[in-house]
Amino acid sequence: MADELVRRAQQFVNVAYGSRIGMTVAEDGRTKWEVMHALTRAVQLELGLSPLSNSFGPSTLAALTSKYPKLNFGTVPSDNFCRIIQSALYCKGYDGDGISGTYSPRVQAAVTALKADMGLATAFPGSDLTPKVFKGLLNMDAYVVVGSGSATVREIQQWLNGRYIGRRDFFAVPCDGHHSRDVAKSLLYAIQYELGMADGTANGVFGPGTQAGLRQQTVGRGSTGIWVWLFSAAMLLNKRPVGFTGTFDAALADEVGAFQSFARLTLNATADFPTWASLLVSYGDQSRTGEACDGVTRITAARAATLRAQGVKYVGRYLTALSKTFLPEKPIQPGELSTIAENGLACFPIYQTSGRDASGFNYAAGRAAGYAAMNAALDHGFKTGTRIFFAVDFDALDGEVTASILPHFKGINDAIADAGNPYVVGIYGPRNVCSRVASAGHSSASFVSDMSSGFSGNLGYPLPADWAYDQIVTRTLGSGEGRIEIDVNIASGRDVGQSSFNPPRAVVPDTLLPADLYANLELDVGRYMESIGFPNDGGVRTHSHQECLQTTVRAHDALITELSNRYNMRKALIQASAYWEMRHIGIEDHAKDAAVEAYHKTGVGERDSSTGIAQIFGEAALRAWNHCINREFVTGVIRDPDNDDHLYAAWQEVRNDEAHALRTVSLLHLWAVDGKPGGKNPPEGEAVLRPMALDYMEWEIFEILRRYQGWDSEAREHAGQRMALYHVLDKYNGIARHR
Incomplete structure (x- = not known):
């Protein structure tokens, strides 16, 4: 709510100093850092400091202490200097006496009240404005109880x-x-x-x-x-x-x-x-031993013996990999869970991708994480009821928790609920993040990253009430074959991991989708698409959910399975790309098709456009086919993208032939793996990925989905949304290939 007295302060600083301090402020009547920075710069200007800064730092404090150790009626050096003080008082909620330029009795009373609220009435008696009080005046700190603040905590603050x-x-x-x-x-x-x-x-x-x-x-x-x-x-x-x-x-x-x-x-x-x-401090006494640990090293029998000798019962291991070369043992290795169980330990799974800032967290990404974690947990053999700890491995500020982390965990929960809640959601992260996600009902236990004691989400926050594991220190244990580096975790007993496992699912080729799975697949895909704003009836788009799924998944399942097996490519990569594009077709796309037809018949219109069920540009199709012919992935005739007839022929094929369009999707993915040589999106090409494989990691899948659409911010945003779609489709392909 706007405050006219604050607005008056903003008007003063703009008129008196705006042209001299390198900034002006919005005259909106709202106290904010921008205003405090302008007033700080005005003080520095009056003190003769250069360069000016937004910070009331050591130089400002030293100059103020040297020149004006006590500001009062007799020592304020100028009317405008006094007006700075009065403006700051208004911004803090105290009486600025009309910004009169006089250190009047009203101003003196306001300064006296300010010092009392700060707990400094005894340290700095009277109405003099001392340098450290002035510093406190020129920031956004409050000196009265705000909102749900505690009077007792305020008493401690004043006492300190x-x-x-x-x-x-x-x-x-x-x-x-x-x-x-x-x-x-x-x-x-x-x-x-x-x-x-x-x-x-x-x-x-x-x-x-x-x-x-x-x-x-x-x-x-x-x-x-x-x-x-x-x-x-x-x-x-x-x-x-x-x-x-x-x-x-x-x-x-x-x-x-x-x-x-x-x-x-x-x-x-x-x-x-x-x-x-x-x-x-968040990590507490780091000499403690813990009953739990987590690490990026495979648990062997020798390492398990080392851990048991240290009293460890529970081991945290990662469900997925971020890289094939960096920390290659970070994800659970083949046979490792059996070793853990055989050696009397339990394992609690952690799901972490590369999200190291708030941009990687949103509702759609949460849905994708939920589906991906469930698929990975099934692959490893984790039983129903296992708690998966989803990582927030960065110092998320409170506003980022509200805007990004909470929607992300809502997405995780919705994904797992759609699957019938086979697993339980936990969270790994700083204290504030864990507590807020738990309070929102999105997690059942916290794995607290307390080693990061400097995180703003740890310093000043209590240990979450639902903590299960408290990560306190990195330590190297054992020797020889039993040597292992771990993060030591204190265990509360709220989570005890799993000590027995189902047989792991091997990495095997995809198969045909059994008819009995289709109804549930259609339901799950529809739920997800509706959750991100795509109604099942199609809404303003041309095609309904059912029509798109029938066309891009069911009707051509034999072809997609054949392409998957031939190119060592997960079916879901082809299905997700085609389904996503078909769901987006609207009347504007039909208009563009007509414009391309006109161009190639009359010379007036558009030379190329995305078209067909998979919305492929003629030039992209032509270049992908040329590349794959050269790589001997497919046979055909090399065509010239600069030749209108060649381009039009390629465009018509992906527009009019559904099977050809789906085959082209797979070739576009193979072209993308090799960096799209000869392409124009982006002009310099893309980085080359490792050859297409059935064990592609999360980031590789994301890259393939993103490259299908392009390289701009929209392509990245849509790829994030398609990740969830990919994992829903792969869930059912996974059921089929492991029957």
Whole structure:
């Protein structure tokens, strides 16, 4: 909601400074970083600093401290300098006295109130604006409880500010009642200061010196003083129901015991080092041993013996591979699950593709991940009821969780529900991601990437309530044949993996699709397409779901099976490409066909267009056939793409002959594997892939589907959507080939 007083502040900074600070701000009455950056630049200009920066950093603080250690009625250097202060007050929700240019009693009262809200009334009494308070004024931190913020957390924030603001590297934290990265770091600074670390040594990092100091600061029932205050603060910031107190009473002891039980620490109801560590940093005490591990190395009998000797019971292994050469043992290897079971271990499966940022996560990608993980789990022999942990292996910000991760996991759940829920959904990721996905009802247990302690989704967030595995450190165990590097995981018992398995499904050629599978295939494909906006009746498109599936899957199943076997190509690659294109045909495509016909008969119109059930350009068909003839994949006559008659003949073939169009789809895929030599999309060609194979990995399948359409952003987006379609089709092809 727009605030007219904030709008007035925006108008001031634009008029007085816009031409001199290299930026103007929108005059929309909304407080945001843009406004704070402009006001910061205005301060720097008044201080004579250059170059100007959006950051109120050390140089700005030093200059302000040197020139104006106390800003008040008598020291404010100019009317505009005062107006900067008044504008910032309005943006923070305090009285700016009309941006009058005078450090008036109203401004003095506002600054006094600001310092009280920050917890600095005692440290900086009166109405003087001191440099560190000014720094806090020119950011987006709130100093009153916001939303669902806790009054007790705010009390801790104010206490930290008031007690430590005088230290060189300590700056005011928000007092909004919410735990955060800055608050977590400020608590570490406080601990370091109380341990006696000097300015410049204390750095807010849970390093060796801090750990050594805390090992000497065990407190328990009956203890009093600063270490109890700090410990109770750490408990509260981890959402444990205690009071902020300096006395370690029975109530605090009981809650410490409850936390230790929850985090699988030694139960002693005292603030010992492992408990301090688990409260202060996501990975906790990294000297702990865990009953679980995950890794990228095959589990052999010798390695299994090493793990058992270390007390490991559960091993996390990956369902799929990202590369044939990089970390070749990362995915579960042939026979490995039998070895795991025979050696008394259990396995929990992890599904991870190359999504290392938010762009790889969306609803359609989630559907694809769900289908792909189920197919892979079946291939390996995981039984019904196994929990699969789907990875979010990056530092997803809270807004990215809302926009990308939650829809992605909705897609995963919908895919698995469509299949009758043969598997259970878990999540691997930072604390905040895991907690939010669980709260949305999209996961049943969390595998927490707590080794990444610097992730914004870990620092300042408690261990998720549904945690199953807590990843804390990488460690190398054993020697000789038994040597293995693992990530050590603490296990809560919420997930125990699987210790027996069905026989794995071998990589075998595709077969004809049995008639009894078709009804369920039609239902699953229709559900998916409807979920991404394609109604089964066709909607505004020319062809219905049933018509497209009949044409591109069922009617030509013998041909597609023959092509699959001949070219070592999964049937789903041909089916998905053709079905997807046919579902998109609309009246505009018929108009383009007519324009091509006109061109080749009258010379007026379009020379080429995508056409037929698989929407193939005549030139693309011609070049793919030429390439495959040269590679001896197929026989035929080489034709010239610059010859109109040759081009038109190729265009008519893919337009009018369904079987020829489907055969051309397979050749287009083979051409794509070789980088589309001679093509124009893109002009420089594509990277050459490994030869077509039945064991193509996820990224290779994506590349084939993407290259069929092109190389622009739409082609990538559609390829992501077609991945799910591919996996639905391959699910049923898989059932057929393993009967």
